Amino acid sequence: MPPFPTYTRPDFTRPDLAAAPPARTEAAPRDGVLPAGFHATSNHPEYVHLGGGRWLLAAESRMDAVFILEGNTLRTVEPRLVMEGERVVVGRTENGEEGIFVHTTGFDAPTETAEDKFAFRSRGTRETPFSRSYDELYDILRHDRENGHIVWVLGPAVAFDRDSRDAMARIIGAGYCHALLAGNALATHDLEAALFHTGLGQDIYTQALLPRGHYNHLDVINEVLRHGSMEQAIAGLGIRDGIIRACLERRVPVVLAGSIRDDGPLPGVITDSRQAQDAMRIHARRATTVIALATQLHAIAVGNMTPGYRVLDDGTVRPVHFYIVDMSEFIADKLANRGSAQARAILTNVQDFMVNLWHNLRG
Missing domain, CATH: 2.40.420.10 (conserved putative lor/sdh protein from methanococcus maripaludis s2 domain)
Structure with missing residues (x-):
């Protein structure tokens, strides 16, 4: 079912x-x-x-x-x-x-009238246990891997940790990602991790700051520009792991929307905001599940583009699941205030989320 x-x-x-x-x-x-x-x-x-x-x-x-x-x-x-x-x-x-x-109530479950008119913990916060949310997400992803369109919206924090970066790459390799939306920083720091084992100059496992490590991401951008594209750079530099490489191997579309603060940017980053909207919207319109990780502006942008439901070929109307994973309650509230009422928050750091998700999906 x-x-x-x-x-x-x-x-x-x-x-x-x-x-x-x-x-x-x-x-x-x-x-x-x-x-x-x-x-x-x-x-x-x-x-x-x-x-x-x-x-x-x-x-x-x-x-x-x-x-x-x-x-x-x-x-x-x-x-x-x-x-x-x-x-x-x-x-x-x-x-x-x-x-x-x-029609705002089409997916509402039948409600039971509670005897108590006052209750504690009626709103999700950082104190909320998310065990059930995880279990529901596992089921949704297993279903949508074959029957839907799973869109990931990633901030660079996913690439700043060795284990979360590896977990995301494996999730892509296992077919749980049909499109990836991000900015210049995610791709830059994923490639930095591949070449230097750092994120903004910090070792992605030990968190040690390396001498002159702040040059690493700039050297990465320069190398990719020298090769002409990320695909050519990955082949030419012998990169064997990472999120972007996994997407290329699985032929997963990657849309990188530029920002006014970008270094470089990398080849393939869309710097025209209208073109970026159009490219992102292709996947937002097809999405059945969206998972946005530690990226406030991209999460709000994709939330604005994503329908709350899909009409399937057989006429069935199903909800589009939208998950926000962040340490802050602010982003979930911000999305709700912007009209993305279907957004559900899992309040944790993205590194723990990614590792936990992969450990359960790979079984």
């Missing part, structure tokens, strides 16, 4: 929804410009009323996009990609008043 809850569709026979008007559309006045009153999408399941009681579920609603209605087809499009004349769904209400219904 799939490790996700059954989806309950809205009851469109309810009097208020049965009386809902068809959704309205207006033409985009020019490329990248929306008509007034456009409907901005969420990452919840959203339905548009075509009339006559026919409600159409958007296949991949995601935050801050718009709906384009073409006959009986509903497309979700970023505003900057809307073309002049396309019919944009308009309406700012969400409960059917304008033929738009945002």
Whole structure:
């Protein structure tokens, strides 16, 4: 049985929804410009009323996009990609008043009324035990390895420890990663670890600071630039381990989005923010499980791009699982405040998380 809850569709026979008007559309006045009153999408399941009681579920609603209605087809499009004349769904209400219904409870489990109105520990914190969260994640990853699209969003901390770096490489090699999204730093320090056994000049096992180690990542960038690409550098420098090498061996797509603070950057890092968004969004739209490790800005970016659900080929609607792994509660709260309500936090350091995950998945 799939490790996700059954989806309950809205009851469109309810009097208020049965009386809902068809959704309205207006033409985009020019490329990248929306008509007034456009409907901005969420990452919840959203339905548009075509009339006559026919409600159409958007296949991949995601935050801050718009709906384009073409006959009986509903497309979700970023505003900057809307073309002049396309019919944009308009309406700012969400409960059917304008033929738009945002369904926030489709995956909710039946609730039991607790006798106590007051209780301790009702919110996840660093004191929360995460044993069940881990067990659920193992089941999800085993299912989605063959039946989904697992996207990892990595901060460089994963490469700063020998064991977590090795664990991530093995997870990729075992098929538990279908796309990797990161920045220049993750690739740079993964290659630094391969060549020098350091991360920002610090030994990735002993944490000893090495003489002139602060040059190491700059030397790595220079060497990769000299070879022309990461793939050519890995072959030419005889690199035999690491996260990037594992992705190349498994043909796992790697999207590296640049930052204003990047050294170099490495060849292959996308420095145009729009191009980076488009490249990341390809995998966010396909994702069934996202795991974001110790990277606040990339986690928020991917959270904004990722639908809260997927419609499978057989019509089944399933949730998209989104895990945040960080030592701080701040990032989980930040994501929730940005609208990624499905994000679940496991509050620990990423090194312990990676090693624990691999030890359980490899069995």
